[in-house]
Amino acid sequence: GENVEQHPSTLSVQEGDSAVIKCTYSDSASNYFPWYKQELGKRPQLIIDIRSNVGEKKDQRIAVTLNKTAKHFSLHITETQPEDSAVYFCAASRPPHGANNLFFGTGTRLTVIP
Amino acid sequence: NAGVTQTPKFQVLKTGQSMTLQCAQDMNHEYMSWYRQDPGMGLRLIHYSVGAGITDQGEVPNGYNVSRSTTEDFPLRLLSAAPSQTSVYFCASSYSRPGTSGSSYNEQFFGPGTRLTVL
Numbered sequence: 546g547e548n549v550e551q552h553p554s555t556l557s558v559q560e561g562d563s564a565v566i567k568c569t570y571s572d573s574a575s576n577y578f579p580w581y582k583q584e585l586g587k588r589p590q591l592i593i594d595i596r597s598n599v600g601e602k603k604d605q606r607i608a609v610t611l612n613k614t615a616k617h618f619s620l621h622i623t624e625t626q627p628e629d630s631a632v633y634f635c636a637a638s639r640p641p642h643g644a645n646n647l648f649f650g651t652g653t654r655l656t657v658i659p
Numbered sequence: 660n661a662g663v664t665q666t667p668k669f670q671v672l673k674t675g676q677s678m679t680l681q682c683a684q685d686m687n688h689e690y691m692s693w694y695r696q697d698p699g700m701g702l703r704l705i706h707y708s709v710g711a712g713i714t715d716q717g718e719v720p721n722g723y724n725v726s727r728s729t730t731e732d733f734p735l736r737l738l739s740a741a742p743s744q745t746s747v748y749f750c751a752s753s754y755s756r757p758g759t760s761g762s763s764y765n766e767q768f769f770g771p772g773t774r775l776t777v778l
Contacts, residue, residue: 546718551701579767588749588769589702634701646692646717647767649701 547572549637551650558625559658566653568635569617575637578611578618579647583632592633593620625657661685663770665750671776672740680735680773682750690753691733692717692767693725695746702749708733740777748773 548571558564570578579594595602595609595618602609606625611618622629632654636647666681684691692707694717704717708727722744724736733752737744750770 549701554699588771590769591766594766636702646704646707647702648718649694649703651699651701 547575547637547639547648549635549648549650551635551653553653554651555654555656557656557658560625560627562625564620564622564625564629564655564657566620566633566635566655567617568619568637568650569615570637570648571616572637572639573616574639575648576640577638578609579636580607580609580620581634581636581649583634583652585631589634622655625655627657627659630655630657663750663752663768665748665770665773667773668771669774671778672737673778674741676740678737678740680737680748680750680775682733682735682770683731684733684750684752684768685731686752686754686768687730688752688754688768689730691727692751692753693723693733693735694749694751695719695744696749696772697746705735705748737775742777744775745777746775748775 551568576597581589582592583589593604593607593609595611606623608621632652634652635650638647663684689710693705694702696702703719705723706725708714711727711730714725749772751767753767
């Protein structure tokens with residue numbers, strides 16, 4: 546099965562700085578890579594995702610990059626704000642059930658210091 | 660539109676007891692899944708369903724049963740609870756639709772979770 550590794554496990558940045566979280570995956574057939582944000586005591590919520598036919602995707606302050614050859618993908622958050630503080634999870638999935646059968650990384654706790 | 664709902668929010672069981680965690684969605688989603696979340700381990704897939712009457716095992720299915728008699732409901736049954744099943748359980752649903760390159764068309768919507776403690 547798929548194995549997703551995520552680093553770092555904790556990350557502290559000053560408000561306004563950038564944050565980068567990295568994930569690797571093992572199954573070359575994986576083709577869908579979402580990122581979820583989970584605030585304390587809340588449910589995970591999708592913030593951005595990317596498919597294997599795209600190398601980069603951006604949504605305002607959040608971007609994701611994918612390197613299929615190296616089997617790694619990264620989340621980039623620019624101009625961080627205190628409300629970005631949360632646990633972030635990467636995930637990967639493969640056909641046939643795609644996003645409905647996700648393998649998650651172990652999470653990164655991001656703290657943005659005002 | 661309530662989205663994905665789960666009951667109960669909290670539950671304490673004794674070892675050996677059985678119970679059913681309820682999950683329902685009102686978005687007419689084809690796909691539903693159950694995950695468990697343990698500290699330091701992310702979310703792990705227990706069982707999933709691609710439609711009414713169809714279920715399959717995920718990464719950690721042992722000790723759990725599921726059924727999908729309707730599109731809306733996907734209950735998770737613990738047959739004989741064990742302390743190792745202490746966890747937060749999330750139900751999720753999604754639908755499959757075509758999308759352009761890089762678009763989000765399979766977003767999983769998670770329920771609020773059930774915190775289960777097995778003593």
